[in-house]
Amino acid sequence: MSGIIMGSIDSDETLLGLCASYAILASVEDCLNLMEQRQFCTNFFSLLVERDSHEGIAEIVNMPKSAVIELVEALLGPAIDKLLSLMSCLPPEPDELEEDSHIWTQRLARSVALLLDLGVDSYFGSHGSRFDVKYFKREMDFIRYFPKNVLGFECSMRPLACLDCFLDKKSVWVFQIGVDLAPWSLLSSEKREKLSILTTIDTFAHIRGPVWAELVEQDSSENPIKRIKKYHFSKGCIRPMAKSFVTSEVKGHWFSWPEEYRLRFSRYFTPQFEREPEVFLRLDDKLLIGAELLVN
Incomplete structure (x- = not known):
């Protein structure tokens, strides 16, 4: 099993961490603007987000570009809450006894920035291209970022149910989002449940032609x-x-x-x-x- 686990930023690097998150989000916005100019997308992109892990369902969630722009401009606060609500995810409250609120906020900003960055890479490959080979020079079954007490995610290659034949048995990148989740990467690919896809036909056509x-x-x-x-x-x-x-x-x-x-x-x-x-x-x-x- 091959993958990558991203570490969180040290507490004394909070400001640098926020700047890094801003740079990542600004890069995502620039990428979306360029792709829209070249007519590869319209005013949104999409993620495959797994619902409750016991349901075997991944929903194609549309992410409006306007939400990314708001996040770049505000970086923190209501913009993050609005964006996470689109994916039916609620960020946890910081534990005041254990975490400095600035560190907690910086970690949440980094988590959302990395999530959107990987999401855009996945989207422009119709959720199935091996961007891991392009950027990390090797195939990986998962990319995981779970900072302490903060909303995190795992992006992993997952097989689909009947659409598996349509995709010639190729897996797709699916995001699992939450706090202290049991990571799918601990399961072998043979034991992972094939996922059904929840979508509207317009969203499906936007990806699959x-x-x-x-x-x-x-x-x-x-x-x-x-x-x-x-x-x-x-x-x-x-x-x-x-x-x-x-x-x-x-x-x-x-x-x-x-x-x-x-x-x-x-x-x-x-x-x-x-x-x-x-x-x-x-x-x-x-x-x-x-x-x-x-x-x-």
């Missing part, structure tokens, strides 16, 4: 809300499999084109009463891509 929807035929007099059978893209399609009764998410599965054709032809040989009811999508539905399939 053109996507077009196959609409359900309906009369103009019917409900004006368009219903979608499936999304076509690249080497296959995403079909909705079931709607969640607890949340607004729709479970979906990626099919390669040969699998899709087999599925379509099999319906002709299945009696009507044995067919599963079709599930349709709306444009604003959130997709949970990685639903399990039961094969008869």
Whole structure:
């Protein structure tokens, strides 16, 4: 198992640490500005952030460039809180008995700066390129930064569920964010759970290229809300499999084109009463891509 663990800054280097964090964030902003000028991105980038480690779900979280700009200008305080709230993460309060508040703030700023820096590198490689080889000259399974009593993160290569075939079995960079987390890097790659992806179709298309929807035929007099059978893209399609009764998410599965054709032809040989009811999508539905399939 290969990786890197980043250490925190000594307490007597608080000011230098804040300056270093500012330089990292300013570099992130410059990179986003350049990529936007060259039309490689718009006004946001995205991270793959793992939800609760027992759920096996990673969400594609959009990070607006405006939040990075606010962070560069303010560096500390409300800007960090706003940015972390996008990832459903709350920073811990400093322990006044153990930590000087300035040191705690500096460590939090460094953690957020490194997180965004790695996040941008991951994003511009569609979350799968080996930027570790480019910058560290070797392949690493994880990059971890967990300073004492401060929000930290681990960025590790993780396999996906059904999208694993779409990516030719290649893993992607996923961020695990929190305080005193059990690091995934302690588990061998064979024992790591494959992750489902939670996303909207717009965000997914922003990373993986053109996507077009196959609409359900309906009369103009019917409900004006368009219903979608499936999304076509690249080497296959995403079909909705079931709607969640607890949340607004729709479970979906990626099919390669040969699998899709087999599925379509099999319906002709299945009696009507044995067919599963079709599930349709709306444009604003959130997709949970990685639903399990039961094969008869």
